Amino acid sequence: MEFKHTLPIQLRFNDVDKFGHVNNSVYFTFYDLGKTTYIADIMRLFKLEDQTTAIVVVNINANFLAPVYANEHVAVQTATLEVGYKSFTLFQQLIDTDTKEVKCTCSSVMVAFDVKSQQGVPISSEWKEAFCQYEGKDIIRKE
Amino acid sequence: MEFKHTLPIQLRFNDVDKFGHVNNSVYFTFYDLGKTTYIADIMRLFKLEDQTTAIVVVNINANFLAPVYANEHVAVQTATLEVGYKSFTLFQQLIDTDTKEVKCTCSSVMVAFDVKSQQGVPISSEWKEAFCQYEGKDIIRKE
Amino acid sequence: MEFKHTLPIQLRFNDVDKFGHVNNSVYFTFYDLGKTTYIADIMRLFKLEDQTTAIVVVNINANFLAPVYANEHVAVQTATLEVGYKSFTLFQQLIDTDTKEVKCTCSSVMVAFDVKSQQGVPISSEWKEAFCQYEGKDIIRKE
Amino acid sequence: MEFKHTLPIQLRFNDVDKFGHVNNSVYFTFYDLGKTTYIADIMRLFKLEDQTTAIVVVNINANFLAPVYANEHVAVQTATLEVGYKSFTLFQQLIDTDTKEVKCTCSSVMVAFDVKSQQGVPISSEWKEAFCQYEGKDIIRKE
Numbered sequence: 156m157e158f159k160h161t162l163p164i165q166l167r168f169n170d171v172d173k174f175g176h177v178n179n180s181v182y183f184t185f186y187d188l189g190k191t192t193y194i195a196d197i198m199r200l201f202k203l204e205d206q207t208t209a210i211v212v213v214n215i216n217a218n219f220l221a222p223v224y225a226n227e228h229v230a231v232q233t234a235t236l237e238v239g240y241k242s243f244t245l246f247q248q249l250i251d252t253d254t255k256e257v258k259c260t261c262s263s264v265m266v267a268f269d270v271k272s273q274q275g276v277p278i279s280s281e282w283k284e285a286f287c288q289y290e291g292k293d294i295i296r297k298e
Numbered sequence: 299m300e301f302k303h304t305l306p307i308q309l310r311f312n313d314v315d316k317f318g319h320v321n322n323s324v325y326f327t328f329y330d331l332g333k334t335t336y337i338a339d340i341m342r343l344f345k346l347e348d349q350t351t352a353i354v355v356v357n358i359n360a361n362f363l364a365p366v367y368a369n370e371h372v373a374v375q376t377a378t379l380e381v382g383y384k385s386f387t388l389f390q391q392l393i394d395t396d397t398k399e400v401k402c403t404c405s406s407v408m409v410a411f412d413v414k415s416q417q418g419v420p421i422s423s424e425w426k427e428a429f430c431q432y433e434g435k436d437i438i439r440k441e
Numbered sequence: 442m443e444f445k446h447t448l449p450i451q452l453r454f455n456d457v458d459k460f461g462h463v464n465n466s467v468y469f470t471f472y473d474l475g476k477t478t479y480i481a482d483i484m485r486l487f488k489l490e491d492q493t494t495a496i497v498v499v500n501i502n503a504n505f506l507a508p509v510y511a512n513e514h515v516a517v518q519t520a521t522l523e524v525g526y527k528s529f530t531l532f533q534q535l536i537d538t539d540t541k542e543v544k545c546t547c548s549s550v551m552v553a554f555d556v557k558s559q560q561g562v563p564i565s566s567e568w569k570e571a572f573c574q575y576e577g578k579d580i581i582r583k584e
Numbered sequence: 585m586e587f588k589h590t591l592p593i594q595l596r597f598n599d600v601d602k603f604g605h606v607n608n609s610v611y612f613t614f615y616d617l618g619k620t621t622y623i624a625d626i627m628r629l630f631k632l633e634d635q636t637t638a639i640v641v642v643n644i645n646a647n648f649l650a651p652v653y654a655n656e657h658v659a660v661q662t663a664t665l666e667v668g669y670k671s672f673t674l675f676q677q678l679i680d681t682d683t684k685e686v687k688c689t690c691s692s693v694m695v696a697f698d699v700k701s702q703q704g705v706p707i708s709s710e711w712k713e714a715f716c717q718y719e720g721k722d723i724i725r726k727e
Contacts, residue, residue: 311601311607311609312598312599312601312607312609312610313598314601314602315597315598315600315601315602316600316601316602316603316604316654317602318602321597321598323597323598324598368602
């Protein structure tokens with residue numbers, strides 16, 4: 156799989172647990188950072204306004220493939236897999252930037268909802284267009 | 299679903315993000331704590347020795363159902379769903395202890411491996427027995 | 442020194458660093474929790490309203506006396522040392538609740554400021570009175 | 585004050601509290617990272633071996649001058665203020681790298697101790713020399 160978006164992650168001393176591994180729970184803060192910069196980059200590139208719509212995660216599914224050690228250099232890669240009516244799916248992986256080893260993969264189902272009504276709202280056509288253009292392919296879900 | 303193991307969680311000030319919600323990433327530190335106390339309780343109850351076997355998470359699948367607010371009281375509930383040859387599956391949920399509302403559910407596939415050889419090892423019959431007795435039912439996977 | 446306020450702390454798996462010690466940085470999240478519950482308890486006991494005044498930390502001075510290990514039970518103790526015109530000083534310690542060993546001490550200078558004007562404001566007489574009554578002695582700074 | 589060592593910090597989504605500020609407690613993880621990279625840089629530059637000596641923090645004194653917001657770019661600057669017989673003092677500040685505003689200053693007293701005996705040990709002359717050369721001035725404490 157090809158990724159257009161790669162964010163190097165600065166590890167912190169207390170990311171590492173007593174086994175010398177970066178704690179699994181901390182990976183999700185890396186994925187969070189990947190998601191927010193990915194979305195921000197698309198908004199900036201396609202001049203999408205920061206509206207009254209918030210994006211929340213409803214499902215996360217992560218596979219832990221290999222431990223990350225304190226002295227390794229890692230990055231989070233993020234891509235949109237599919238855009239549906241009210242949700243879209245991001246696929247992310249945590250890689251060792253030196254060896255390209257994939258340490259962990261994670262898919263996240265994201266939902267747009269209206270901040271005022273707290274209700275899910277359809278993904279706008281501008282957003283759908285932006286996702287497809289950024290990823291360079293048609294990723295609209297065929298219902 | 300019934301849970302034999304419930305661990306109240308002490309929320310910290312910096313668990314809460316700028317939206318006033320407990321950050322989703324932090325949930326996984328709660329689930330971690332649930333897992334380690336659940337395993338420790340079973341080891342203590344069934345006098346299982348802390349051997350040269352480590353337990354690692356290989357997959358996490360979480361559904362975020364409702365936000366947790368800073369002033370809410372929450373607990374993690376943990377149960378073993380199924381025990382297989384070299385892995386077992388834990389099911390957990392994060393609940394509001396006052397309203398019993400389920401905020402998030404999470405299933406985790408755990409694998410036993412030998413610390414020296416760093417290879418996966420079969421779940422011992424003592425462990426299988428302990429899981430079944432603790433949960434009060436036969437949860438051995440029928441292969 | 443005597444403390445009227447003791448808050449047991451629930452340690453988390455990833456509080457512990459690769460040396461098996463609770464990471465020093467994490468202590469400050471414990472002290473934060475001690476501060477917020479201490480202030481909340483005083484506000485509740487003395488029916489002080491949550492006004493337009495925020496309290497911020499301007500100085501922290503901590504002495505690390507002994508490491509905290511993953512399996513220890515700890516608590517944060519909090520007391521007000523002194524109340525001045527626009528600031529007050531909290532003294533806290535992190536103790537092993539089993540052995541009463543003091544692991545770390547911390548004094549914090551806190552300042553009240555108006556949320557709207559973002560200016561420091563005098564500590565009200567109701568607050569001064571509440572601090573003295575809670576601590577059971579006159580802790581008003583003599584200027 | 586001049587600093588030879590500046591480390592840009594990557595902020596994370598959950599560093600930010602409900603007021604939109606980077607939580608004060610998190611600053612200490614930034615300072616930790618500044619300390620460890622500062623020490624590692626000196627060890628590498630002066631070919632100091634990673635011996636059986638550990639370095640621990642015994643005192644931290646921090647002044648919080650201005651809040652850090654989620655969208656700001658920050659860095660930690662680190663310098664050695666003074667090297668004594670068995671301890672040395674680091675001075676650090678957290679700055680906005682765009683405006684150069686100092687957000688927080690922090691001095692830390694560090695002690696070298698022998699990992700085996702768990703006793704404090706004198707700072708070696710190689711280390712003292714390295715600190716002075718790195719900082720470009722004589723910072724040996726005159727006792």
